[in-house]
Amino acid sequence: MRRMPPTRFVTDASLAEVARRLRQFGFDVELHRGARLEELLEAASRDGRTVLTRSARRPKRWAAVAMLQVGGADPAAAVRAVVAAAEPSGGPLSRCSHCNHPLRVRSPFEAHGEVPGRVARRGGPLWSCTGCGQWFWLGTHTEKLREWFEGVLGRPVAWPESPPPPAPHRPPIAPAP
Template identity: 35%
Template sequence: MLVRPARELLGFVGARHRGGPVRVPHDGTAVLGHLVQSTGVPLTEVGELLLDGVPAETGDRPSDGGVVDVAPVRYPERIRNRFVLDVHLGKLARRMRLLGIDTAYRNDATDEELLERAARQRRVLLTRDRGLLRRRALPEGAYVYASDPARQQTEVLARFEPTPRPWTRCVSCNGQLVEVPKAEIAARLEPGTRRCYDEFARCVACGGIYWPGAHSPRLRAIVESALRRAARDDHLVEGPGSVQG
């Protein structure tokens, strides 16, 4: 069986196979999805499959000797707007929470905990761990191609098109922010903050306090960029980038 991943997916396969198709041993019992994943390409990154030029499904059982063409997933991919991120994506998690996107993250979560949370809370797992995406216990996931947090944010927004709701989530814990009377939290404020600001929000989960003056120019730039993207009626749909080998 020959498997021919698209150019965008070649970074997932072994270096010696990147110049051509991958020959995969096949005993006639494996389904197409298993054969594709055996090349190193996670099914989360797979779009259309062609078996000998004919559209096929991951659950099909092909006969030996065929040729499988593997296309990358197409953007936008609207599956869910709730996410859980692996331990290496902490900066992206804060950016997503800043935009009001439901983003679960712990910097000490194990792979098993990530998989369990993704399944139990019906979240898309975002990771740069290729092996994690090939785990059978994972219901939905996506590889994050970019290494820079700003580009990672752009990538996630392009792939899933979540609706930004800036300043509605705690960047520390992902809890919802609700308005709170100044009098209720005045004792927790620094004198300058108490004197200069009257509008405040509090995280319902961890109790963190937020106010407009806490929004630095850098944070505002992140939010404004995301809102401009969401507002574009005819935006550029980006596909996956190259995988770092």
């Protein structure tokens, strides 16, 4: 199967867990809770998205709209199918798993009062969602997530790393007399 270029998806609540995992991997997946297939197809046509669905049904009126059918009973199998078929629009941890907006890198100073103090003091990378404002950081939870993706995909996954530690402070060299 030839892979699709970076693909933006739209899906319904039946694939909410799959949508969340795909967002964590870097896919742009819009979730329309309670939408019928025809409503998803209309949204996909209007917004240039591909419908991600469990349904094998395809109304003739929407034949030109791209669809990718996946099973919904096993989220891991569905994620594997999407990753095999399409390229994500960003890297892992580049989109909000809650609302799908892009994440932006933030400084520990900006995080004051937004994240636990130990997280800000640790000095690792921090991100916040440009949509809902949720904060994200690397920790044991993201390591477990990376391991989950590697187990599902059967291969290593490139993952955001902590920035290198700051260089030690050295006093300026005094000019020679």
